[in-house]
Amino acid sequence: GWPGLINAYRDRIEIPEGAEVVTLHEGGTPLVHARRLSAATGSDVWVKVEGANPTGSFKDRGMTVAMTYALASGLKAVICASTGNTSASAAAYAAKAGLTAAVLVPSGKIAMGKLAQAVMHGARILQIDGNFDDCLELASKTAAEYPVTLVNSVNPVRLVGQQTAAWEVCDVLGQAPDVHCLPVGNAGNITAYWKGYTSYDKGLPRMFGFQAAGAAPLVSGQPVPNPETIATAIRIGSPASWTGAVNARDSSGGLIDAVTDEQILTAYRLLASSEGIFVEPASAASIAGLLKTAEDGRLPKGSTVVCTVTGHGLKDPDTALLGTTEVEPVPVDPGAVAHALELA
Numbered sequence: 001g002w003p004g005l006i007n008a009y010r011d012r013i014e015i016p017e018g019a020e021v022v023t024l025h026e027g028g029t030p031l032v033h034a035r036r037l038s039a040a041t042g043s044d045v046w047v048k049v050e051g052a053n054p055t056g057s058f059k060d061r062g063m064t065v066a067m068t069y070a071l072a073s074g075l076k077a078v079i080c081a082s083t084g085n086t087s088a089s090a091a092a093y094a095a096k097a098g099l100t101a102a103v104l105v106p107s108g109k110i111a112m113g114k115l116a117q118a119v120m121h122g123a124r125i126l127q128i129d130g131n132f133d134d135c136l137e138l139a140s141k142t143a144a145e146y147p148v149t150l151v152n153s154v155n156p157v158r159l160v161g162q163q164t165a166a167w168e169v170c171d172v173l174g175q176a177p178d179v180h181c182l183p184v185g186n187a188g189n190i191t192a193y194w195k196g197y198t199s200y201d202k203g204l205p206r207m208f209g210f211q212a213a214g215a216a217p218l219v220s221g222q223p224v225p226n227p228e229t230i231a232t233a234i235r236i237g238s239p240a241s242w243t244g245a246v247n248a249r250d251s252s253g254g255l256i257d258a259v260t261d262e263q264i265l266t267a268y269r270l271l272a273s274s275e276g277i278f279v280e281p282a283s284a285a286s287i288a289g290l291l292k293t294a295e296d297g298r299l300p301k302g303s304t305v306v307c308t309v310t311g312h313g314l315k316d317p318d319t320a321l322l323g324t325t326e327v328e329p330v331p332v333d334p335g336a337v338a339h340a341l342e343l344a
């Protein structure tokens with residue numbers, strides 16, 4: 001079966017001499033053709049489903065490498081700041097490695113599924129009285145002063161792992177797509193994809209990154225002090241990989257634009273109901289951006305497009321159930337069922 005990323009790309013991913021590989025067999029995720037999105041946009045649209053990773057997000061790609069290095073370093077603990085998915089992944093991979101994970105999350109702004117993961121994997125969870133950016137600064141300072149390894153994407157080995165998604169896209173399509181859409185928060189992933197495409201010899205896409213309108217420092221050109229969006233995973237005002245994102249955008253002749261929460265929720269629902277792919281809201285920014293740029297002509301007709309959707313919808317059940325109402329139970333009677341389903 002699929003051996004996980006380090007073993008699948010042994011000749012391309014460097015790990016410490018003799019290091020034990022820490023893996024949950026991440027990677028090798030589906031690249032699903034999206035028939036309805038293709039018709040709606042006049043392009044050939046493929047969806048890279050990163051929710052299929054072991055902890056339900058793309059973070060596992062970087063965490064297998066970061067945790068392999070952490071274990072080899074001899075330190076017994078790792079630390080990260082997170083809007084939720086990095087902490088879920090760090091908790092799982094630390095458990096696998098037998099290390100202790102400390103995770104700093106912004107108070108009150110973490111999706112339930114992600115918190116459940118960190119709890120169950122036994123992480124030490126600190127809710128910080130601040131936002132993600134405060135958490136990241138705190139984690140970085142703590143790792144600088146105490147014997148714990150920082151496993152946020154400011155740690156370059158995270159991006160070494162994350163670049164593998166671009167290689168998988170090229171391996172399946174046979175070449176790079178014309179355009180690659182993805183959500184952008186702390187901007188590690190857009191940086192890693194560009195690193196992946198430029199280190200492979202299968203061509204280069206234009207990188208189309210999308211931020212939530214209330215958390216779009218890379219669009220306004222300056223940090224956002226109080227970022228706000230329903231897409232809590234990308235509720236980030238000061239991206240750690242700012243220069244990497246700008247380089248990916250400019251070197252690829254791509255763009256980084258903003259999509260509103262309304263556009264994100266519309267895309268979130270459309271993807272699930274018309275393509276069968278359930279993602280968390282931040283991931284749908286990629287699809288919202290696809291629709292926006294197809295509509296305004298920035299996405300050329302007939303393009304081959306890959307949209308990365310970064311986290312499984314089960315991460316955030318509360319948002320999925322927004323607006324649904326309690327309904328009366330139906331009697332145990334086929335006629336009642338037929339009536340309720342408007343079959344009769």
Ligand SMILES: Cc1ncc(COP(=O)(O)O)c(/C=C/C(=O)C(=O)O)c1O
Nearest residue numbers: 082083085086185186187188189310311
């Ligand atoms: C579902 C989902 N989609 C997109 C992003 C943005 O990726 P980057 O632009 O590389 O940050 C995140 C990021 C999450 C964290 O930053 C964290 O978990 O701390 C995410 O969880």
